[in-house]
Amino acid sequence: MSRTLRTTAAALAALGLLTACSSSGSSSDGAGGKVTITYWDNNAGPARTPLMQHLIDEFEKAHPTITVKYVGVTSSEISEKYNTAVASNSTPDIGGVTTALLASLTAQKALAPLDDLYAKSTLNGKLSENFLTISKSAAGGKGLFQLPSSGNQDVIWYRADKFKAAGIATPKTWDELFAAATTLTDRSKNQYGFTIRGGAGSGFQVLSEAYAYSGVDAMFDASGRSTVDDPKNVALIEKIAAQYKATTPEADVSNAYPQMLAQFQANQVMMVHHNLGSTKDVKTALGDKVAGMLLPAGPAGTSILANPVDGFGLFKNSKHQAEAWTFMEFLDSHDSNSYWNENVGQIPANTEAYADEWYTKSGITKQAGDALNSTSIKIVQPPVYLPQYSKITKTDAEPNFQKVLLGKMSAADFAKSIADAFTKAQETYKAKNG
Numbered sequence: 217m218s219r220t221l222r223t224t225a226a227a228l229a230a231l232g233l234l235t236a237c238s239s240s241g242s243s244s245d246g247a248g249g250k251v252t253i254t255y256w257d258n259n260a261g262p263a264r265t266p267l268m269q270h271l272i273d274e275f276e277k278a279h280p281t282i283t284v285k286y287v288g289v290t291s292s293e294i295s296e297k298y299n300t301a302v303a304s305n306s307t308p309d310i311g312g313v314t315t316a317l318l319a320s321l322t323a324q325k326a327l328a329p330l331d332d333l334y335a336k337s338t339l340n341g342k343l344s345e346n347f348l349t350i351s352k353s354a355a356g357g358k359g360l361f362q363l364p365s366s367g368n369q370d371v372i373w374y375r376a377d378k379f380k381a382a383g384i385a386t387p388k389t390w391d392e393l394f395a396a397a398t399t400l401t402d403r404s405k406n407q408y409g410f411t412i413r414g415g416a417g418s419g420f421q422v423l424s425e426a427y428a429y430s431g432v433d434a435m436f437d438a439s440g441r442s443t444v445d446d447p448k449n450v451a452l453i454e455k456i457a458a459q460y461k462a463t464t465p466e467a468d469v470s471n472a473y474p475q476m477l478a479q480f481q482a483n484q485v486m487m488v489h490h491n492l493g494s495t496k497d498v499k500t501a502l503g504d505k506v507a508g509m510l511l512p513a514g515p516a517g518t519s520i521l522a523n524p525v526d527g528f529g530l531f532k533n534s535k536h537q538a539e540a541w542t543f544m545e546f547l548d549s550h551d552s553n554s555y556w557n558e559n560v561g562q563i564p565a566n567t568e569a570y571a572d573e574w575y576t577k578s579g580i581t582k583q584a585g586d587a588l589n590s591t592s593i594k595i596v597q598p599p600v601y602l603p604q605y606s607k608i609t610k611t612d613a614e615p616n617f618q619k620v621l622l623g624k625m626s627a628a629d630f631a632k633s634i635a636d637a638f639t640k641a642q643e644t645y646k647a648k649n650g
Contacts, residue, residue: 258312260288495561508580
């Protein structure tokens with residue numbers, strides 16, 4: 217809770233003027249038209265919570281009639297919290313919402329459409345068109361239900377100092393990456409050139425690698441068939457699996473991101489695939505010894521499998537939607553959006569921030585932003601709007617990818633299992649939604 221909120225709430229309580237919260241968590245004291253709105257942070261923690269509380273303080277100074285009640289929720293808990301709030305009619309006014317959550321919330325009709333509000337806003341024309349496209353796609357193409365704030369992209373962090381010492385240039389293709397991994401592997405020193413995500417989160421990561429290599433530019437072909445099992449995608453999955461235990465630690469079969477990052481920081485692996493969300497962690501741990509590169513291209517060029525875009529949702533039950541929208545506009549304004557993304561190491565949604573010094577000198581963040589906003593690189597939209605998406609990419613894909621690494625399942629069968637499941641889910645979705 218911000219300092220302003222605590223002071224205001226205490227004063228109102230003393231006067232007996234603080235009313236009960238509405239079903240949306242909003243309140244109005246009736247004195248001077250002051251309003252309290254509730255904001256749920258979808259990725260609260262010691263690194264990000266102080267940043268949001270600073271923005272809330274700045275907003276309240278500029279808008280003295282609006283108080284923002286901050287509620288921090290961790291990223292692992294937010295989905296369940298939202299579902300419970302929707303079921304009990306106790307949603308906040310505003311919430312942090314990634315595109316990974318949009319399908320569920322829009323299916324429950326929990327969010328207010330933002331198309332008209334955005335069209336009339338001073339933000340119109342200042343937010344990345346590709347971010348808006350990703351957001352609308354995540355909602356099943358039904359309109360704008362999220363105001364994008366931050367973009368993310370897969371990157372490969374590598375030990376620039378080790379590359380330089382070995383005389384290896386930054387890889388531009390997957391074959392160059394695998395060659396570098398071989399050169400930098402020295403098992404006698406417990407040093408490996410690469411690391412594979414075989415545990416939690418492996419499904420999306422291997423698909424992002426596959427599409428970057430294949431250059432396939434859509435998740436479904438014209439007939440509605442999933443392209444996951446395209447031969448070029450399968451070829452890359454085979455190449456990745458061939459690295460297991462050759463240029464990677466054996467523990468990779470069950471490792472998720474925390475274990476991979478620990479190995480990278482401990483000088484055990486020279487390259488780790490993650491995304492911009494780990495910028496601060498790797499830079500803090502390794503400083504100038506680490507650099508980032510985009511996922512390499514394959515023989516047919518490259519595509520980008522869109523990461524979840526973070527942003528804000530306006531809940532339909534809010535009784536103070538005008539004030540809530542004012543807060544959302546503030547968070548996505550040039551200065552606020554730039555401040556936020558500079559500190560979390562991600563790509564601003566507000567394109568005015570692209571001229572800011574921190575961004576122009578940010579290296580991999582700018583490279584990723586340029587690629588994500590490019591008109592020449594195809595952005596492949598994962599079908600996160602499918603109700604079965606999480607089951608397909610996590611519950612089913614993750615253990616099957618472990619089988620691929622262990623030689624118990626072919627890359628072709630792995631890709632086909634995902635493609636068949638996506639195709640069936642897409643057919644069901646189209647039949648219900650047109």
